[in-house]
Ligand SMILES: [Ca+2]
């Protein structure tokens with residue numbers, strides 16, 4: 349510091365003697381910078397030093413102002429940068445918050461979709477099981493229907509066939525009445541060859557249907573297996589009978605039965621099986 353180096357110097361060149369001049373010349377006391385002792389080179393002239401000091405001070409002041417201005421400018425820049433960073437930080441923070449919310453929403457949506465997917469999978473499996481069961485049911489039904497259709501086709505074919513052969517239809521059966529005469533066994537064989545059998549009389553109505561032909565004909569009833577035990581050709585026992593008055597009488601080993609039209613009356617009669625008579629076949633249709 350230049351202030352610390354200031355010393356007092358007298359202008360000895362004008363001192364003549366003693367202390368009296370000392371006081372007279374106190375007005376000439378000058379302050380120097382960079383004082384040097386006696387014998388050193390003379391200090392610079394006062395006028396030059398003052399000017400230099402002023403110039404230095406002015407220069408320092410100018411520098412300080414410049415530095416201060418620079419610092420203000422730097423401060424302003426830093427403040428601006430800080431504000432920008434603060435703003436950016438806020439944006440990032442806000443963005444991060446939004447992302448967190450979005451992530452949370454997506455997780456919720458994902459959970460919801462997972463639940464929906466699970467439900468749909470379950471429903472699909474149930475539907476698949478239902479479809480599989482229905483398919484099996486349908487296949488079974490289809491098989492049954494196919495069988496029924498085949499049966500109906502066969503029945504229709506039979507119906508057409510027996511109709512064309514001039515068989516007579518009555519209450520679920522076709523009937524064939526022969527035009528020639530044979531033994532009971534030969535007659536039954538003929539019916540079997542036609543896909544039928546000798547008639548089994550199941551009701552009064554059926555007997556009435558047969559009576560309208562006003563003929564004597566073999567029917568499918570016999571006691572040839574066991575005397576007195578009448579049995580139809582389909583294996584069923586006799587329950588409802590329409591015997592002619594006085595029949596069955598067994599006569600001469602009479603084991604086969606005809607439905608007889610005699611003296612304007614209808615009824616059954618047991619006769620020997622080897623006699624030759626007309627016969628009537630029955631073909632059940634089960635329509
Ligand atoms: Ca019958």
Ligand SMILES: [Ca+2]
Nearest residue numbers: 571576602603
């Ligand atoms: Ca008999």
Ligand SMILES: [Ca+2]
Nearest residue numbers: 597598617618
């Ligand atoms: Ca008889």
